[in-house]
Amino acid sequence: MLDPKLIRNDLPHVAERLSIRNFTLDQESISALDAQRKQLQQRSEELQAERNTRAKSIGQAKARGEDIAPLLAETSRMGDELDESKKQLAAVQSSLDDILLSLPNVVDTSVVPGRDESDNVELRKVGTPREFSFKPLDHTDLGARGNALDFETGTKLTGSRFTVMRGELATLHRALIQLMLNTHTQEHGYTEINVPYIVNADSLRGTGQLPKFEEDLFRLVWGDATTQAEAGADSSDYYLIPTSEVPVTNTVRDSIVEASDLPIRYTCHSPCFRSEAGSYGRDTRGLIRQHQFEKVEMVQIVHPDESFAALEQMVSHAEAILQKLELPYRVVSLCGGDIGFAAAKTYDLEVWLPAQNAYREISSISNCTDFQARRMQARYRDPQTRKTELLHTLNGSGLAVGRTLIAIMENYQQEDGSIKVPDALRPYIGNQGAVLLP
Numbered sequence: 001m002l003d004p005k006l007i008r009n010d011l012p013h014v015a016e017r018l019s020i021r022n023f024t025l026d027q028e029s030i031s032a033l034d035a036q037r038k039q040l041q042q043r044s045e046e047l048q049a050e051r052n053t054r055a056k057s058i059g060q061a062k063a064r065g066e067d068i069a070p071l072l073a074e075t076s077r078m079g080d081e082l083d084e085s086k087k088q089l090a091a092v093q094s095s096l097d098d099i100l101l102s103l104p105n106v107v108d109t110s111v112v113p114g115r116d117e118s119d120n121v122e123l124r125k126v127g128t129p130r131e132f133s134f135k136p137l138d139h140t141d142l143g144a145r146g147n148a149l150d151f152e153t154g155t156k157l158t159g160s161r162f163t164v165m166r167g168e169l170a171t172l173h174r175a176l177i178q179l180m181l182n183t184h185t186q187e188h189g190y191t192e193i194n195v196p197y198i199v200n201a202d203s204l205r206g207t208g209q210l211p212k213f214e215e216d217l218f219r220l221v222w223g224d225a226t227t228q229a230e231a232g233a234d235s236s237d238y239y240l241i242p243t244s245e246v247p248v249t250n251t252v253r254d255s256i257v258e259a260s261d262l263p264i265r266y267t268c269h270s271p272c273f274r275s276e277a278g279s280y281g282r283d284t285r286g287l288i289r290q291h292q293f294e295k296v297e298m299v300q301i302v303h304p305d306e307s308f309a310a311l312e313q314m315v316s317h318a319e320a321i322l323q324k325l326e327l328p329y330r331v332v333s334l335c336g337g338d339i340g341f342a343a344a345k346t347y348d349l350e351v352w353l354p355a356q357n358a359y360r361e362i363s364s365i366s367n368c369t370d371f372q373a374r375r376m377q378a379r380y381r382d383p384q385t386r387k388t389e390l391l392h393t394l395n396g397s398g399l400a401v402g403r404t405l406i407a408i409m410e411n412y413q414q415e416d417g418s419i420k421v422p423d424a425l426r427p428y429i430g431n432q433g434a435v436l437l438p
Helices: 004-009 011-019 027-063 069-102 139-143 151-157 167-186 201-207 225-231 245-252 304-324 371-376 401-411 423-428
Strands: 121-126 198-200 238-240 255-258 264-273 292-302 329-333 345-353 358-367 378-381 388-390 392-400
Touching: 004 011, 004 027, 004 069, 011 027, 027 069, 121 304, 139 401, 167 264, 167 292, 167 304, 167 392, 167 401, 167 423, 198 201, 198 245, 201 238, 201 245, 201 371, 245 255, 245 264, 245 292, 245 371, 245 392, 292 304, 292 401, 304 329, 304 345, 304 358, 304 392, 329 358, 345 401, 358 401, 371 378, 371 392, 392 401
Parallel strands: 255 378
Antiparallel strands: 121 329, 198 238, 264 292, 292 392, 329 345, 345 358, 358 392, 378 388
């Protein structure tokens, strides 16, 4: 959430920064609501002060033996007027809060304008795409051998965009997870964390998925009214996680962290569940865009002065996995039209997929500055002033496991349809030199 003081004091600046996202801020409505808020707040304070004065006068009149009935009636009338003023103030403030919750983060000054991903800025390419002596197959055709990737059964079990993975391919998928977690914990200084795959609405509001992106979430419905009452919960408050960023980042919600405990670095493997609302017809073939997929997430919670350095560091941590796997990739800086709701700045890592003859996103790494922290009330205590200040939060994939598997299948395929195993993965699968799909 944006700083309400910034909106009140410098609305044109906020509008200008949001325009980089192609987001048009309704300044007139916000200004009108804020003027109404100020007027009602001032009126409420005046009524409260006047009521306090009248109450004091009642005591004095009573001590003098005077008839206090008129004073009591006037005080009661003021109380009713004060209650109505406070009610109106709460309604106006609620409207302002709703607007604030719907506004995306302001982008950093280094973010360039742009309409969509076609305007992202390529920073560097690493590695050279392999030249094949045969026509490379895509991962769907490679996985069809022996039903290693079984989309038909996944559809039967659940529905479209769900997959069953078998045999050595499932082993390779698991090996990727282990490589990523080991690298981030043993080499990059992250603490591994295991979190619930179901979160409440407060957690999703904290990181910015609610209320704006509810259609992208899988909401849970369980039990009946009696069951919910016994559990002390409302089933409508529970959702499957779209990414482990949500529960991991929310570990500091409503908390005050000592500055000496910063930075906090977590890495987490989890399934992710997304409805992919609005993606109809896109990437319907294969594993690229599934309703359920797995990811190894990186989250950093840092001092505000360190967040942009942490962003660059996290990019290097994600790159390290691609470099170990010797996969060609590129790094792009997202333009205003492609950047996520909570992010102030984002880098994407895109891996080369031979069958598509294109680079495709495999990691997105964002600095959310204090946007999520304000929604979560996640703070640290300044050691000099002992005052509390908002933290900065960052998140990124390190990496998306299914897309990494796709990249290995396509880049390391052999003419006979087998998959050569990158050296970095061999210790995790018994030092096999190839995964021959059955």
